[in-house]
Amino acid sequence: MKEWVPYKLKEITTKIGSGSTPTGGKEAYYQSGITLVRSLNIYDFVFELQNLAFINKAQAKKLNGVTIEKDDILLNITGASVGRCTIIPEYLLPARVNQHVSIIRCDKEKVDAKFLLYCINSTSYKDALMSIADSGATREALTKDDIEKFQVLLPSLPLQQQIASILSAYDDLVEVNNQRIKLLEETARELYKEWFVRMRFPGYKKAKFVKGIPKTWTIESLKDHITIVRGKSYTSEEIDDNTGDHAFINLKNMKRNGGFRLDGTKFFSGKFKKEQVVLPGDIVMAVTDMTQDRLIVGRVARVPLTEHKEYVISLDIVKIVSTKLSNDFIYSTLRFNYYGEHIAQFANGTNVLHLNPELLRKESILIPDEDLIKSFVQTVKPMFELVDVLAIEIEQLRQIRDRLLPRLISGKLVVKEIIKTN
DSSP, X not given: OTTOEEEEHHHHEEEEEEOOOOXXXXXXXXXXXXXXXXXXXXXXXXXXXTTOEEEOHHHHHHTGGGEXXXXXXXXXXXXXXTTOEEEXXXXXXXXXXXXXXXXXXXXXXXXXXXXHHHHHHSHHHHHHHHHHHHHSSSSSBOOHHHHHHOEEEEOOHHHHHHHHHHHHHHHHHHHHHHHHHHHHHHXXXXXXXXXXXXXXXXXXXXXXXXXXXXXXXXXXXXXXXXXXXXXXXXXXXXXXSSOXXXXXXXXXXXXXXXXXXXXXXXXXXXXXXXXXXXXXXXXXXXXXXXXXXXXXXXXXXXXXXXXXXXXEEBTTEEEEEESSSOHHHHHHHHXXXXXXXXXXXXXXXXXXXXXXXXXXXXXXXXEOOHHHHHHHHHHHHHHHHHHHHHHHHHHHHHHHHHHHHHHHHTTSSOHHHHHHHO
């Protein structure tokens, strides 16, 4: 540890600064153009592509001072997501940031960007950063001065690069699995659309159609095929990051583009009703949203098979139980046919959006022939099961990385010993 030296971020960076939102807010965004990074895109080690905003060249020119360069670290500096930190994928450059995100540009002769990212996202440094954010005059905010004065311990640059290489090997494997999951989900989505939206299912050429649908299919109300169970509000004493008898599902487990995220899973040790327990394969939907952009509300997910055999759902989540049809078919219908996005428009609230889940029961659902449903489920079920396997692998890789992380960036674990044992 003798060669590890404390530095303030101001001493090892060439830029620290945030941007602004173009005049007109989200109404001024485009479907394509130059990427504008917002806080909702930034998670620890993850850049969320869903709901990415774009601006035109004229808007971007006004934000040239906050142009993101390769290896820039992006740090959320306001709101509930303060402290979240990642690096943007290079293919999205050139890009700009808004006022809720700060660029931290490393002096490459002094600090490795990935090593600094691992430092900021480690438990000890993150706790220190969050204590600063919570102690200021403005609740949950980091100022430029706060960031510049924030202190980290650095070894030599070659040692930083070695440590970052070891840790990033796990993140690279995580990314490979994430891409495989994305491909599997897109395949299942396309199959659903091909069969039940475009109506090119097996044998469609011989089917008789009436008003655009096969004569033997029916249109029925969802209320006849599902029941909805609302979660409950629990105290902070009942919820813990590491211990508890059951895993706990809340909004943080819901992906913006649909689906389920395992990182950040909390645990629960309080009392609950039996019907509020969800099992692998069950369907859950978010009915609350704090983003005001309807990014989470209405999204559905299939609870994955993990080492957690049971989950308890929070007040922000409902469980959707299929009463007549296959859970995999109901899930595919809700996930891939945009039912959630449709009813999300009915969410209301001033600071927090709330959705009455009973609105979902009023939706109509297309019921194909029983044999076709069975054929579809037989095809997609292995895909969903493989997604579960990959999700477990991702969680295990992250756990290994997170165990190594604090020991490596503190110098308690010697890099040469790790290389030797591998």
